Structures are given as C-alpha cells and as structure tokens.
Amino acid sequence: MARHRGGGDLVRLLMTLLLAATPLLAPVAAELEEAEVVPTAPPQVASSSLARGADEGLDDVPADVRCASWRLAAEANNLAPWKAVPAECAAHVRAYLTGAAYRSDLELVARESAAYARAAPLGGDGRDAWIFDIDETLLSNLPYYADHGYGLELFDHLEFDKWVERGEAPAIPSSLKLYMEVLELGFKAILLTGRSEGHRGVTVDNLNKHGFHDWDKLILRTAADRKKTATIYKSEKRKEIEAEGYRILGNSGDQWSDLLGSSMSARSFKLPNPMYYIP
C-alpha cells in the first residue's frame, strides 16, 4: 500500500472496502451514489440441506458433527442467509442451548469483551461508547424459543410480540456482568435494538427488572426504519451516534447485522445465536 495517495484513490479504496465487507452491505452500497464500479456481492444461495449425496463428503459424518459444523459456519458468517434451523439439527441446537455449551460460549465472549474494555484507552470525556444489542445479547428469549422449537419454527412476529409485551425476558448473566463492568470503566452504554419504538415502555421495564440501568440511549426502530435491514438501520444509527460525538469503542451483538456495515465499532463481539438469522 502506497504511503501517499490522492483523496480520490483513497475514496475508491475505502469504497471498495465498504462494498466488500459483506454481502449484507449491498444495500448500503446502493446508497453510495459516488461509488465507482466495484465488485457487488451477489446473493449467496442457501444450501438446502446438510445431508446430501456422497459427493458432498458429509454423508458418513454423524448428524451431530454436521450440525456442529452448521452452527460454527453460522457464527463465522460463512452461511448464506437462513430462515430456520435445519430440521435435522433441531435436537442439536436444543441440546446446545439448554446445556452448558451455550452458557460457556456466552461467558467466554463476555470475558474477552471485558478484557478489551479494560485495555481500551478511554477519552474520559463522557464520549466513549459501547453499543449493546438487546435480544439474545442483554436479554434472553430462550423461554419463548423453548416453546417454538428453538429456531426450528419460522419466525412468527405476532407471537413474538406477545412475548416481548410480557416483559419477562431474563438477563443473560454474563452480559449483565459485562454491562456493569463497562459502565464502571466509564463507557456510556447505548442500547441499539431492532425492537420497535412501540415497545419502549415494556423494554425499559424488562431491562430494569433484570438489572440493566443507566444507559445513555435506548434506540428502537421507528416506523421509518421498519423496512430497512438491521444492517442498514443499525449502521445509520451508529452514524448518528458518531455525529453526536461518541466514539464507538465496543459493540456486542448476536447477529452479524448488529456488527457489520458502516460506522462500525473499533471492536465487535459476536455472541452466539443458532436460533435465527437477521439480515
């Protein structure tokens, strides 16, 4: 990389980066009218099933191992967009979520996040921000998903809204601990959720009831945001947060769409979630 380059060259370089970060960015790219011709990310076709012919090489692999591969691929952002847990992996995902592994994965991500937070050079001017997603990041909807196949059923907005309105989602303990430590260190907590503005009251109550207090902002989706992908919506909100003078040093989310896009955090942490995928 040349040490000196012109501004136009730089814009082109960064534009390419922006377009290239992920297929999720294609809609962002569409908004960048200054863009030159750069590679666009075509939609990746989902592979239909994990169990296929012998030529695929996985037919002799036990289902549990194949499903662990599916889960790993989801966490490493290797999968095409998916709408439900593969049927053959329903038992695997249920066992993962209800056993020690999910909790262990959550704890380790929280620990790495805290180690990063402690080493981060804070400005100390009240503008150091940590963004948290809410669902499956601060609060757990496992009680809901336990009644809906742990991701095996297609997402049902109406049913899920009823659950949200009960305001009974428990805290994820490792996330609560991280949240408190991050505040203690002097970060401002900004909660950025795909929940709708109409659920503000119940969300505040739910958070408070389970130990989350003292955030700087709670940003929910307005009517104008409803048709946007989470990647776009959250990128826009992060841009607004930056425009207000915050430095986004950390970001915790269970979806890649919480973390990728533009105005990204200095460091992002991906919490596990094999139950659903939000583009």
Next chain:
Amino acid sequence: MARHRGGGDLVRLLMTLLLAATPLLAPVAAELEEAEVVPTAPPQVASSSLARGADEGLDDVPADVRCASWRLAAEANNLAPWKAVPAECAAHVRAYLTGAAYRSDLELVARESAAYARAAPLGGDGRDAWIFDIDETLLSNLPYYADHGYGLELFDHLEFDKWVERGEAPAIPSSLKLYMEVLELGFKAILLTGRSEGHRGVTVDNLNKHGFHDWDKLILRTAADRKKTATIYKSEKRKEIEAEGYRILGNSGDQWSDLLGSSMSARSFKLPNPMYYIP
C-alpha cells in the same frame, strides 16, 4: 443514512469503517495520513487461561466444553491475538483436528463457498477473481502440526520452513473440489500466501503434485513484505490485483488476516483453524 452527502463526509464515514473493521486494521489506519480523529482499536489483552475463579462462571463447565468455546471464539474473531493453543485445550484441539469435526467444518465451508460461486454474476471478461490462501486453505500442514502438538508449541519458523521445503503438504480435499469448481465456473484463481518468494518452486511443485493447476497468479511474500502483518501485506496485494482490473468476488482463508483489511472480497469464507493465529 443521508442519501446525499459530501465527499468529505463520505471519506470520514468510510475511514471510520476502515478503522473499525477490526483491531487488525490499526496498522492500516496508521498509513492513512488523511485520517481524521476516529476511534482506534486498542490492543485487546488476551485472557490468560480458560480456567479461572468461580466469579468467571466457567469453573463448573467441563474442560471440553470450555475448549469448544475457545475454538468457537477464535472462529468468530472474538479472541485477542493468541500465540498458542491453551494448554488445557491441547487434547480438545487434537481430537477436533484428527476426528470428523474438522473435516466436516471444512466441507461445509467449501459447500457454502461453491453455492455462492455458482450464484455469482460473472463478468465473463476473464477478470472475475477468487483468492485462495494456501496453508490450511488449499494445502494442509497437519502432518507437521501432528509432530508439534497441533498448535500447543510456539511456532518455530526454522522447523516449519524445513517442512515446507519437503513439498509434501497434502491437499485439503474439499478445497481442491472447490478450487476446481471455481475454475470451471470461469473464475481466475489467485493464490495469495504468506509463504516467502524463496519457496515459490517448492510451493508450485507441492500444489501441482496434489492437483492444483491453472491459477492466474501465485503471489508470495517478498523481502519487502517480510515485516508487514499478513493483514497489511494481503490488503496491499488485493489492491494491486484490483488495480490490474480483477473483480475479487470470493476469498477463502483460514485466518481473519486473509480476509479482513482493505480491498476486501465481495464475499469471504473463513476456513477453520484452531492451531495458530496470524495477525
């Protein structure tokens, strides 16, 4: 996100993205002298051990589950830079690599990659490129690592060079299949490796012997690249590739430093590798 914005604003937005993509980008950022004040990614302190006090919440979790969490965190880019597999996870990593799970993970990533490749809208002008890393992506060094604790031992350049010079690294079968399919679809294969230019001959022989042929370019590290991180070196080479008119539509690598940085591919695929970490 505003639909119209000034170029300066755009540069700032993209700059932030560039800086924010990952801590690995900090060195890239240092080269961007046009940069305004944006969040920099401080080094994340590695957590010393997986087994810690009761307050960490993992003491009651079986070692194998903790080690699976460590491996998952590595694959999701949640870990601070690490120099060796945690001692308590040596057996876990060995079992993973020598059992069905590693092969299954590799197969699934290759399958998702192929599904994406088949759906990609090729320009058909001979400029559609797919970048492949070599070690642990096309070729496997498992025979070497089997003799060196599967990542438990600190990396030994001299010993590893001796292994490379034997030219006996086997192909990763799922990667060979993907490689051939990608060529068949009309992509140009570009091999971009951290191996040094001095190993060109033995690398070509090793690749050919195990079925890899007909790449467009094989890019190795020159003396001038020696002190660069892989992220910087590979970002620079991708920029050169783009400058030659290629559209980088796919990128396969076992390290995040193969995939992140600037001039990123339209879509990147992270192959599993719990043995070593390259910044």
